[in-house]
Amino acid sequence: MLSKSTEYAIRALVFVQLKNWEQKRPGVGEIAKEIEAPEAYTAKILQTLTKNKLMDSMKGRGGGFFFNDNQSNLTLYEVIHVVEGDACFHKCGFGLKQCNNDNPCPLHEQYKIVRDGFFEIVKTETIRSLSEKIKQGEAVLNRLKK
Amino acid sequence: MLSKSTEYAIRALVFVQLKNWEQKRPGVGEIAKEIEAPEAYTAKILQTLTKNKLMDSMKGRGGGFFFNDNQSNLTLYEVIHVVEGDACFHKCGFGLKQCNNDNPCPLHEQYKIVRDGFFEIVKTETIRSLSEKIKQGEAVLNRLKK
DNA sequence: TTATAAAAGGACATTGATGTCCTTTTATAA
DNA sequence: TTATAAAAGGACATCAATGTCCTTTTATAA
DSSP states (O other): OOHHHHHHHHHHHHHHHHHHHTTOOOOHHHHHHTOOHHHHHHHHEEEEEEHHTEEEESSTTTTTOOOOOGGGTTTTTHHHHHHOSSSSHHTTOOSSSSBBTTTTOHHHHHHHHHHHHHHHHHHHHHHHHHHHHHHHTTSSSSSSSS | OOOOOHHHHHHHHHHHHHHHHTTTOOOHHHHHHHTTTTTTHHHOOOOOOHHSSEEEOSTTTTTTTEEEGGGGTTTTHHHHHHHSSSSHOOOOOTSSSSTTTTTTTTHHHHHHHHHHHHHHHHOBBHHHHHHHHHHHTTSSSSSSSO
Protein backbone atom coordinates (compact mmCIF):
# COMPACT_ATOMS: atom_id res chain seq x y z
CA MET A 1 0.00 0.00 0.00
CA LEU A 2 1.19 3.48 -0.78
CA SER A 3 1.63 5.93 2.09
CA LYS A 4 -0.96 8.62 2.68
CA SER A 5 1.60 11.23 1.67
CA THR A 6 2.11 9.55 -1.69
CA GLU A 7 -1.62 9.35 -2.27
CA TYR A 8 -1.99 13.04 -1.48
CA ALA A 9 0.92 13.82 -3.80
CA ILE A 10 -0.52 11.94 -6.76
CA ARG A 11 -3.98 13.41 -6.32
CA ALA A 12 -2.50 16.90 -5.92
CA LEU A 13 -0.42 16.57 -9.08
CA VAL A 14 -3.41 15.36 -11.09
CA PHE A 15 -5.43 18.33 -9.87
CA VAL A 16 -2.66 20.74 -10.80
CA GLN A 17 -2.53 19.19 -14.27
CA LEU A 18 -6.28 19.57 -14.74
CA LYS A 19 -6.13 23.20 -13.61
CA ASN A 20 -3.12 23.92 -15.81
CA TRP A 21 -5.13 22.72 -18.79
CA GLU A 22 -7.57 25.49 -17.87
CA GLN A 23 -4.66 27.96 -17.84
CA LYS A 24 -4.78 28.19 -14.06
CA ARG A 25 -2.20 27.70 -11.31
CA PRO A 26 -3.91 26.44 -8.17
CA GLY A 27 -2.58 27.34 -4.72
CA VAL A 28 -2.14 25.23 -1.60
CA GLY A 29 -5.59 26.05 -0.21
CA GLU A 30 -7.43 25.08 -3.36
CA ILE A 31 -5.39 21.90 -3.82
CA ALA A 32 -5.81 20.78 -0.20
CA LYS A 33 -9.56 21.27 -0.42
CA GLU A 34 -9.83 19.32 -3.63
CA ILE A 35 -7.79 16.35 -2.43
CA GLU A 36 -9.38 16.41 1.03
CA ALA A 37 -6.10 16.72 2.87
CA PRO A 38 -5.02 19.08 5.69
CA GLU A 39 -3.78 22.34 4.23
CA ALA A 40 -0.48 22.67 6.12
CA TYR A 41 0.39 19.07 5.45
CA THR A 42 -0.45 19.45 1.79
CA ALA A 43 1.90 22.43 1.72
CA LYS A 44 4.75 20.24 2.98
CA ILE A 45 4.13 17.64 0.33
CA LEU A 46 3.93 20.21 -2.43
CA GLN A 47 7.21 21.62 -1.15
CA THR A 48 8.83 18.19 -1.50
CA LEU A 49 7.53 17.90 -5.03
CA THR A 50 8.83 21.29 -6.15
CA LYS A 51 12.15 20.87 -4.34
CA ASN A 52 12.58 17.67 -6.33
CA LYS A 53 11.56 19.38 -9.56
CA LEU A 54 8.55 17.21 -10.20
CA MET A 55 6.53 20.38 -10.47
CA ASP A 56 7.14 24.13 -10.50
CA SER A 57 5.74 26.92 -8.36
CA MET A 58 5.65 30.68 -8.18
CA LYS A 59 5.58 32.72 -5.02
CA GLY A 60 3.72 35.95 -4.54
CA ARG A 61 0.47 37.31 -5.90
CA GLY A 62 -1.02 35.25 -8.63
CA GLY A 63 1.42 32.46 -7.79
CA GLY A 64 0.67 28.78 -7.45
CA PHE A 65 1.70 25.38 -8.76
CA PHE A 66 2.19 24.29 -12.34
CA PHE A 67 4.09 22.03 -14.69
CA ASN A 68 6.61 23.31 -17.16
CA ASP A 69 7.54 21.55 -20.37
CA ASN A 70 10.30 19.36 -18.89
CA GLN A 71 7.82 17.97 -16.39
CA SER A 72 5.15 17.06 -18.87
CA ASN A 73 5.24 13.32 -18.50
CA LEU A 74 5.80 12.49 -14.90
CA THR A 75 5.35 8.79 -14.07
CA LEU A 76 3.77 7.64 -10.83
CA TYR A 77 7.04 5.86 -10.15
CA GLU A 78 8.88 9.17 -9.95
CA VAL A 79 6.32 10.49 -7.48
CA ILE A 80 6.49 7.41 -5.28
CA HIS A 81 10.28 7.45 -5.44
CA VAL A 82 10.47 11.04 -4.22
CA VAL A 83 7.74 10.90 -1.59
CA GLU A 84 8.21 7.53 0.09
CA GLY A 85 11.17 5.86 -1.57
CA ASP A 86 11.00 2.65 -3.56
CA ALA A 87 11.34 -0.07 -0.96
CA CYS A 88 8.00 -1.51 -2.07
CA PHE A 89 9.52 -2.46 -5.43
CA HIS A 90 12.49 -4.27 -3.93
CA LYS A 91 11.40 -5.64 -0.58
CA CYS A 92 10.85 -9.32 0.10
CA GLY A 93 7.18 -10.09 0.77
CA PHE A 94 8.24 -12.28 3.64
CA GLY A 95 10.48 -9.65 5.21
CA LEU A 96 13.80 -11.39 4.57
CA LYS A 97 16.92 -9.30 4.16
CA GLN A 98 18.52 -11.72 1.73
CA CYS A 99 15.85 -12.99 -0.60
CA ASN A 100 16.45 -13.38 -4.31
CA ASN A 101 16.21 -15.88 -7.13
CA ASP A 102 19.13 -17.92 -5.76
CA ASN A 103 18.00 -17.79 -2.16
CA PRO A 104 14.24 -17.42 -2.36
CA CYS A 105 11.78 -17.14 0.50
CA PRO A 106 8.76 -19.41 0.15
CA LEU A 107 6.71 -16.56 -1.30
CA HIS A 108 9.36 -15.28 -3.66
CA GLU A 109 8.04 -16.46 -7.03
CA GLN A 110 4.40 -15.54 -6.54
CA TYR A 111 5.06 -12.25 -4.79
CA LYS A 112 7.53 -11.15 -7.44
CA ILE A 113 4.80 -11.37 -10.06
CA VAL A 114 2.52 -9.07 -8.08
CA ARG A 115 5.28 -6.65 -7.19
CA ASP A 116 6.51 -6.45 -10.77
CA GLY A 117 2.94 -5.97 -11.97
CA PHE A 118 2.62 -2.98 -9.71
CA PHE A 119 5.97 -1.64 -10.87
CA GLU A 120 4.80 -1.94 -14.47
CA ILE A 121 1.70 0.13 -13.69
CA VAL A 122 3.53 2.95 -12.00
CA LYS A 123 6.20 3.06 -14.70
CA THR A 124 3.53 3.25 -17.42
CA GLU A 125 0.91 5.51 -15.92
CA THR A 126 1.67 9.20 -15.64
CA ILE A 127 0.08 12.21 -14.02
CA ARG A 128 -0.97 13.16 -17.53
CA SER A 129 -2.52 9.77 -18.37
CA LEU A 130 -4.52 9.80 -15.13
CA SER A 131 -5.59 13.39 -15.70
CA GLU A 132 -6.74 12.58 -19.20
CA LYS A 133 -9.00 9.83 -17.91
CA ILE A 134 -10.59 12.30 -15.55
CA LYS A 135 -10.98 14.94 -18.27
CA GLN A 136 -12.66 12.34 -20.47
CA GLY A 137 -15.06 11.49 -17.65
CA GLU A 138 -13.73 7.93 -17.42
CA ALA A 139 -12.65 8.35 -13.81
CA VAL A 140 -12.96 10.67 -10.82
CA LEU A 141 -10.50 12.49 -8.58
CA ASN A 142 -12.50 12.68 -5.41
CA ARG A 143 -15.64 11.07 -4.15
CA LEU A 144 -18.10 13.67 -5.40
CA LYS A 145 -18.60 13.70 -9.12
CA LYS A 146 -18.97 17.32 -10.04
CA MET B 1 3.64 -3.92 1.75
CA LEU B 2 2.93 -5.98 4.82
CA SER B 3 3.74 -4.51 8.23
CA LYS B 4 6.81 -5.67 10.10
CA SER B 5 4.56 -7.30 12.70
CA THR B 6 2.85 -9.36 10.02
CA GLU B 7 6.17 -10.44 8.57
CA TYR B 8 7.38 -11.49 12.01
CA ALA B 9 4.11 -13.35 12.57
CA ILE B 10 4.32 -15.34 9.35
CA ARG B 11 7.96 -16.23 9.87
CA ALA B 12 7.27 -17.22 13.47
CA LEU B 13 4.36 -19.46 12.50
CA VAL B 14 6.41 -21.19 9.82
CA PHE B 15 9.19 -21.84 12.33
CA VAL B 16 6.71 -23.25 14.84
CA GLN B 17 5.35 -25.55 12.14
CA LEU B 18 8.83 -26.80 11.24
CA LYS B 19 9.62 -27.44 14.90
CA ASN B 20 6.29 -29.15 15.50
CA TRP B 21 7.16 -31.56 12.70
CA GLU B 22 10.20 -32.45 14.78
CA GLN B 23 7.88 -33.04 17.77
CA LYS B 24 9.09 -29.87 19.43
CA ARG B 25 7.33 -26.79 20.83
CA PRO B 26 9.62 -23.77 20.52
CA GLY B 27 9.47 -20.94 23.06
CA VAL B 28 9.58 -17.18 22.60
CA GLY B 29 13.36 -16.95 22.89
CA GLU B 30 14.06 -19.57 20.29
CA ILE B 31 11.46 -18.16 17.89
CA ALA B 32 12.66 -14.58 18.23
CA LYS B 33 16.23 -15.62 17.54
CA GLU B 34 15.26 -17.60 14.45
CA ILE B 35 13.15 -14.85 12.91
CA GLU B 36 15.65 -12.14 13.91
CA ALA B 37 13.11 -10.09 15.84
CA PRO B 38 13.29 -8.53 19.33
CA GLU B 39 12.26 -11.07 21.93
CA ALA B 40 9.73 -8.98 23.89
CA TYR B 41 8.11 -7.77 20.71
CA THR B 42 7.94 -11.29 19.36
CA ALA B 43 6.21 -12.30 22.60
CA LYS B 44 3.49 -9.69 21.97
CA ILE B 45 2.89 -10.93 18.47
CA LEU B 46 2.74 -14.57 19.55
CA GLN B 47 0.24 -13.49 22.21
CA THR B 48 -1.97 -11.95 19.52
CA LEU B 49 -1.77 -15.13 17.50
CA THR B 50 -2.73 -17.41 20.37
CA LYS B 51 -5.44 -15.05 21.64
CA ASN B 52 -6.96 -15.26 18.17
CA LYS B 53 -6.60 -19.04 18.10
CA LEU B 54 -4.29 -19.14 15.11
CA MET B 55 -1.92 -21.18 17.23
CA ASP B 56 -1.85 -22.78 20.65
CA SER B 57 0.53 -22.45 23.55
CA MET B 58 1.33 -24.04 26.88
CA LYS B 59 2.63 -22.24 29.92
CA GLY B 60 5.08 -23.63 32.41
CA ARG B 61 8.00 -25.99 32.15
CA GLY B 62 8.26 -27.71 28.82
CA GLY B 63 5.73 -25.26 27.40
CA GLY B 64 5.90 -23.41 24.12
CA PHE B 65 3.97 -22.82 20.93
CA PHE B 66 2.31 -25.36 18.67
CA PHE B 67 -0.53 -26.04 16.28
CA ASN B 68 -3.38 -28.33 17.12
CA ASP B 69 -5.46 -30.17 14.55
CA ASN B 70 -8.04 -27.39 13.99
CA GLN B 71 -5.23 -25.03 13.11
CA SER B 72 -3.55 -27.23 10.60
CA ASN B 73 -4.20 -25.21 7.47
CA LEU B 74 -3.85 -21.58 8.34
CA THR B 75 -3.83 -19.26 5.32
CA LEU B 76 -1.62 -16.20 5.16
CA TYR B 77 -4.81 -14.19 4.78
CA GLU B 78 -5.94 -15.20 8.27
CA VAL B 79 -2.60 -14.12 9.71
CA ILE B 80 -2.67 -10.75 7.93
CA HIS B 81 -6.28 -10.24 8.97
CA VAL B 82 -5.50 -10.76 12.63
CA VAL B 83 -2.20 -8.90 12.81
CA GLU B 84 -2.74 -5.81 10.66
CA GLY B 85 -6.30 -5.97 9.36
CA ASP B 86 -7.25 -6.31 5.71
CA ALA B 87 -7.32 -2.73 4.46
CA CYS B 88 -4.75 -3.65 1.82
CA PHE B 89 -7.28 -5.88 0.08
CA HIS B 90 -9.99 -3.24 -0.08
CA LYS B 91 -8.26 0.12 -0.24
CA CYS B 92 -8.20 2.29 -3.34
CA GLY B 93 -4.68 2.59 -4.77
CA PHE B 94 -5.27 6.28 -5.26
CA GLY B 95 -6.51 6.83 -1.70
CA LEU B 96 -10.12 7.64 -2.54
CA LYS B 97 -12.81 6.87 0.00
CA GLN B 98 -15.42 6.10 -2.64
CA CYS B 99 -13.76 4.17 -5.41
CA ASN B 100 -15.43 1.21 -7.07
CA ASN B 101 -16.43 -0.13 -10.45
CA ASP B 102 -19.16 2.48 -10.86
CA ASN B 103 -17.10 5.37 -9.61
CA PRO B 104 -13.52 4.39 -10.43
CA CYS B 105 -10.36 6.33 -9.74
CA PRO B 106 -8.01 6.54 -12.71
CA LEU B 107 -5.97 3.63 -11.37
CA HIS B 108 -8.90 1.43 -10.46
CA GLU B 109 -8.78 -1.19 -13.21
CA GLN B 110 -5.06 -1.80 -13.24
CA TYR B 111 -4.63 -1.66 -9.49
CA LYS B 112 -7.49 -4.05 -8.89
CA ILE B 113 -5.68 -6.71 -10.88
CA VAL B 114 -2.58 -6.43 -8.71
CA ARG B 115 -4.52 -6.27 -5.46
CA ASP B 116 -6.64 -9.26 -6.37
CA GLY B 117 -3.52 -11.14 -7.42
CA PHE B 118 -2.06 -10.60 -4.00
CA PHE B 119 -5.32 -11.62 -2.35
CA GLU B 120 -5.27 -14.83 -4.37
CA ILE B 121 -1.77 -15.64 -3.12
CA VAL B 122 -2.53 -15.13 0.55
CA LYS B 123 -5.79 -17.07 0.29
CA THR B 124 -4.00 -19.99 -1.36
CA GLU B 125 -0.72 -20.15 0.49
CA THR B 126 -0.72 -21.45 4.03
CA ILE B 127 1.75 -21.71 6.86
CA ARG B 128 1.93 -25.37 5.99
CA SER B 129 2.56 -24.82 2.27
CA LEU B 130 5.37 -22.39 3.03
CA SER B 131 6.84 -24.70 5.64
CA GLU B 132 6.79 -27.59 3.19
CA LYS B 133 8.82 -25.60 0.68
CA ILE B 134 11.41 -24.96 3.35
CA LYS B 135 11.46 -28.57 4.45
CA GLN B 136 11.98 -29.63 0.83
CA GLY B 137 14.90 -27.21 0.54
CA GLU B 138 13.08 -25.16 -2.10
CA ALA B 139 13.15 -22.02 0.00
CA VAL B 140 14.70 -20.52 3.14
CA LEU B 141 13.33 -18.93 6.30
CA ASN B 142 16.17 -16.63 7.16
CA ARG B 143 19.23 -15.41 5.40
CA LEU B 144 21.59 -18.13 6.50
CA LYS B 145 21.02 -21.47 4.90
CA LYS B 146 21.68 -24.00 7.59
C1' DT C 1 7.42 52.01 -3.19
C1' DT C 2 4.50 49.63 -0.37
C1' DA C 3 0.92 46.42 0.94
C1' DT C 4 -0.56 42.05 -0.01
C1' DA C 5 -0.86 37.34 -1.42
C1' DA C 6 1.36 33.39 -2.05
C1' DA C 7 5.04 29.59 -1.42
C1' DA C 8 9.03 28.15 1.63
C1' DG C 9 10.57 26.73 5.78
C1' DG C 10 11.36 25.89 10.84
C1' DA C 11 9.58 24.17 15.06
C1' DC C 12 6.49 21.60 17.42
C1' DA C 13 2.28 18.17 18.35
C1' DT C 14 -0.15 13.86 17.73
C1' DT C 15 -0.67 9.20 16.63
C1' DG C 16 0.23 4.49 15.56
C1' DA C 17 3.79 0.99 14.90
C1' DT C 18 7.49 -0.85 16.93
C1' DG C 19 10.13 -2.08 20.86
C1' DT C 20 11.38 -2.76 26.14
C1' DC C 21 10.81 -3.95 30.95
C1' DC C 22 8.79 -5.88 34.76
C1' DT C 23 5.12 -8.47 37.17
C1' DT C 24 1.63 -12.17 37.17
C1' DT C 25 -0.10 -16.61 36.10
C1' DT C 26 0.45 -21.43 35.41
C1' DA C 27 2.33 -25.99 34.45
C1' DT C 28 5.85 -29.21 35.54
C1' DA C 29 10.06 -31.28 37.60
C1' DA C 30 12.42 -31.97 41.62
C1' DT D 1 4.91 -28.95 48.12
C1' DT D 2 8.05 -25.97 46.30
C1' DA D 3 11.19 -24.04 42.97
C1' DT D 4 11.50 -23.17 38.34
C1' DA D 5 10.52 -22.35 33.60
C1' DA D 6 7.53 -20.77 30.57
C1' DA D 7 3.60 -17.78 28.49
C1' DA D 8 0.41 -13.75 29.55
C1' DG D 9 -0.16 -9.20 30.37
C1' DG D 10 0.37 -4.28 31.86
C1' DA D 11 2.94 -0.13 31.59
C1' DC D 12 6.05 2.51 29.44
C1' DA D 13 9.74 4.10 25.65
C1' DT D 14 11.10 5.23 20.99
C1' DC D 15 10.55 6.41 16.34
C1' DA D 16 8.54 7.57 11.97
C1' DA D 17 4.41 9.24 9.65
C1' DT D 18 1.15 12.49 9.83
C1' DG D 19 -0.51 16.89 11.09
C1' DT D 20 -0.36 22.03 12.96
C1' DC D 21 1.30 26.70 13.67
C1' DC D 22 3.93 30.54 12.95
C1' DT D 23 7.62 33.18 10.60
C1' DT D 24 10.29 34.27 6.41
C1' DT D 25 10.85 35.04 1.63
C1' DT D 26 9.31 36.72 -2.72
C1' DA D 27 6.49 38.28 -6.60
C1' DT D 28 2.92 41.31 -8.04
C1' DA D 29 -0.80 44.81 -7.89
C1' DA D 30 -2.04 49.05 -6.28
